[in-house]
Amino acid sequence: MTDAVDLAGQLFANRVFAAAGCAGTGRELPPQADLAGLGAVITRSITPEARAGLAAPRLAETPSGLVNALGLPGPGVEGFLADELPWLVEHGAAVIVSIAAESAADYARLAQRLRQVTGIVAVEVNLSNPVTDSGRLPVAMDAGLAGGVVHAVRRNTAAGIPVLAKLAGDTTDVVAVARACAGAGADGVSLINAVRGMGIDVATGQPSLGAWLGGLSGPAIKPIALRAVWEVHAALPELPIIASGGVRTGTDAAEMMMAGASAVSIGTALLTDPAAGARIREELAVIAAQREGGYAGLLGCAHREVTA
Numbered sequence: 001m002t003d004a005v006d007l008a009g010q011l012f013a014n015r016v017f018a019a020a021g022c023a024g025t026g027r028e029l030p031p032q033a034d035l036a037g038l039g040a041v042i043t044r045s046i047t048p049e050a051r052a053g054l055a056a057p058r059l060a061e062t063p064s065g066l067v068n069a070l071g072l073p074g075p076g077v078e079g080f081l082a083d084e085l086p087w088l089v090e091h092g093a094a095v096i097v098s099i100a101a102e103s104a105a106d107y108a109r110l111a112q113r114l115r116q117v118t119g120i121v122a123v124e125v126n127l128s129n130p131v132t133d134s135g136r137l138p139v140a141m142d143a144g145l146a147g148g149v150v151h152a153v154r155r156n157t158a159a160g161i162p163v164l165a166k167l168a169g170d171t172t173d174v175v176a177v178a179r180a181c182a183g184a185g186a187d188g189v190s191l192i193n194a195v196r197g198m199g200i201d202v203a204t205g206q207p208s209l210g211a212w213l214g215g216l217s218g219p220a221i222k223p224i225a226l227r228a229v230w231e232v233h234a235a236l237p238e239l240p241i242i243a244s245g246g247v248r249t250g251t252d253a254a255e256m257m258m259a260g261a262s263a264v265s266i267g268t269a270l271l272t273d274p275a276a277g278a279r280i281r282e283e284l285a286v287i288a289a290q291r292e293g294g295y296a297g298l299l300g301c302a303h304r305e306v307t308a
């Protein structure tokens with residue numbers, strides 16, 4: 001039984017990916033993280049220019065997850081292409097580049113720049129950037145804006161390279177946003193990004209992160225991710241979904257697939273267990289082997305039990 005998966009015409013060696021921003025540049029991970037053993041490594045979101053990110057502290061633990069307010073620190077697209085992408089490719093990673101910008105035109109320029117290089121298997125459009133055309137709210141909260149950004153990226157990306165729209169779980173109608181993105185040319189969706197949240201430090205009476213607004217990730221958001229995957233798969237069954245949100249075990253991954261995901265990406269779990277990818281892949285393989293049809297038998301199977 002092979003665990004390779006074809007997503008929008010691109011073949012991935014397996015269904016367990018590293019989620020955006022959670023594998024660093026790859027270099028920080030210990031050798032047992034085995035980048036080549038992951039189905040793909042989704043990079044942190046790459047921006048047009050280098051960014052220092054937000055003031056510390058940037059991470060706060062919660063009883064069942066993590067709130068982060070990083071502010072997309074990174075070397076900008078030129079630094080990424082000069083230094084990080086070659087290293088990832090050299091180490092056997094299938095690289096999906098996540099991009100983030102503050103306007104549709106800048107997203108388009110990023111896509112154009114990535115088009116000029118080799119070694120990228122897909123582009124993921126991070127639509128959760130709060131500093132966007134829409135003002136305060138992330139683009140992912142507005143179907144029209146999200147579709148506009150995806151259209152700009154798709155037009156500027158080579159035909160054989162899938163464009164994945166990364167959506168928010170805390171939007172009112174995730175199906176409407178997914179539909180708009182698919183209509184604008186997205187070849188698949190990544191569901192979900194960290195959910196907007198915050199922390200308060202009782203000692204100081206101030207927000208516990210450098211910025212008041214952060215993103216909640218980890219086990220706390222798994223039910224939200226499952227619900228979003230379920231809804232989008234029910235409405236758009238042909239649209240490939242990469243699920244992220246609290247996946248820590250093969251059972252979590254199987255649940256995401258049963259709700260309709262073709263693959264999963266691991267975020268917060270990698271921060272405490274950099275080798276989680278290989279373990280989750282093995283656990284998922286055991287569960288898939290027990291199902292009729294293997295991995296295909298898992299995909300969306302929970303829907304078949306429901307009579308609406």
Ligand SMILES: Cc1cc2nc3c(=O)[nH]c(=O)nc-3n(C[C@H](O)[C@H](O)[C@H](O)COP(=O)(O)O)c2cc1C
Nearest residue numbers: 019020021044045126193217218244245246267268
């Ligand atoms: C430290 C950290 C950094 C992240 N950076 C990014 C990023 O650069 N771009 C992005 O689209 N998502 C980013 N995310 C969101 C993750 O990719 C993932 O979608 C989310 O955390 C939910 O998955 P999880 O519960 O497994 O962490 C980040 C999450 C964390 C915890």
